[in-house]
Amino acid sequence: MNLIDYLKQEYKIDEDLEIFFDSITETKEYQKGEVVFEPGNYLKHIYFIESGFARVFYFKNKKDVTHYFFAPQTLSTAVESVMYHKPSYVGFQALVPSRISIFPFAPIKELAETNITVNQIIQKILLDMLIAFSKRFYRSQFETAHERYQSLIAENPELFQHVSLGHIASYLGISQQTLSVIRGMK
DSSP states (O other), X not given: OOHXXXXXXXXXXXXXXXXXXXXXXXXXEEOTTOEEEOTTXXXXXXXXXXXXXXXXXXXXXTEEEEEEEEOTTEEEOOHHHHHHOOOOSOEEEESSSEEEEEXXXXXXXXXXXXXXXXXXXXXXXXXXXXXXXXXXXXXXHHSOHHHHHHHHHHHOTTHHHHSOHHHHHHHHTSOHHHHHHHHTTO
């Protein structure tokens, strides 16, 4: 599904907004492993995964850590960078060949000042991200590694067909060896 179809389905945008989003959106193809943006960059765009899988990552003690996964039909950006003009502490990488729509935030923010629908879209995107990250934080604090693994399978079973076990282990905050033990516990 492309960005316009997604917005029409999720947010019921009208024809004028469809034309607006179409005029500011660029779609790119990324290869498996290709980095869309590196940590430390200043971002000005929002990313929509049309197809493929991507991850948000950062470096901790020179180690690559997976922060979050994005499946098809999801929106992503580094909020602190786009909203507050700070360098992003995360990067974004395609995990499989992916088609990603990219659109600048500045004209959306400007239009949101006078268009209630665009304002509601921004609010919903930010609330969805907040809920997702709150859920992730809760799980990291109160669930065992096995419970976090089971939750990840339940919420996104396709992920395991497309993402390396190293990235999954990193996301879960465990070693690959521990992940192998957990996977064998069925």
